[in-house]
Amino acid sequence: MKIHKEGFQTIVISTVIVAVVVLLTVLLVMPRYPVLGWIIAVGITGLLIFILSFFRIPGRVHTEGEDVIVAPCDGTVVVIEEVQPDEYFKDKRLQLSIFMSPLNVHVNRNPVSGEVLYSKYHPGKYLVAWHPKSSTDNERHSVVYRQGDKEMLVKQIAGALAKRIVNYLKAGDKVQQGAEMGFIKFGSRVDLILPLDTKVEVKINQKVKGGVTVLGRW
Structure with a gap:
């Protein structure tokens, strides 16, 4: 499976945002509210996985025929x-x-x-x-x-x-x-x-x- 070129910019921006949110969550939220911190970290990581999935190009054998x-x-x-x-x-x-x-x-x-x-x-x-x-x-x-x-x-x-x-x-x-x-x-x-x-x-x-x-x- 490959990632479509139309997704490169979106994925880079999303990755940076997710990394910043996760870092701030670990430093500021988890020490006082560990459960909430894990919910935020898992949720934002899941969103990044969804974005990666959206731009996927699965390997397939395409159908061909003039008719x-x-x-x-x-x-x-x-x-x-x-x-x-x-x-x-x-x-x-x-x-x-x-x-x-x-x-x-x-x-x-x-x-x-x-x-x-x-x-x-x-x-x-x-x-x-x-x-x-x-x-x-x-x-x-x-x-x-x-x-x-x-x-x-x-x-x-x-x-x-x-x-x-x-x-x-x-x-x-x-x-x-x-x-x-x-x-x-x-x-x-x-x-x-x-x-x-x-x-x-x-x-x-x-x-x-x-x-x-x-x-x-x-």
Whole structure:
């Protein structure tokens, strides 16, 4: 397991803060209130472990295939429905949404290989990630992929806690399925806007793994 580059600064700052808090706790709190001191030390150390875990990149064998759409992130499938897209596409599409909790791996990966046709950042609100309007009203970054004659849009969406979206792609890029496309910090969701004839292979409330789980075929 590795630590993602997006976490380096956060981890360094968190480590320094934890070290200072633990040192002050040992010197000032534990001599008079040992139980409280241990609670503070264990609690703050646990928080650091959580932050390290959040930025982890687990070793995985990624799924590949021209006809398959793999999960761009870890999380839980919360939406599978027909929609009228709010950007790029004019025709009706199939939306598949994955909710990412703070405990999930937060690396985002390309669901398919192909060419990036569109990449755009949208400022917005910070509604909870499972709110129906988070897909259109929240801060988000949208990317359109083309593989052959098929096109799909992927949205990285910020939530109430996730207030930093990182995306590495720009229009014209040639990308590989499973390679990193970005990162979202501290809980959020990813929407996939797919052709209506996509054969979906997951269900609502199913847990998925980024780069591994096959969401559907086209």
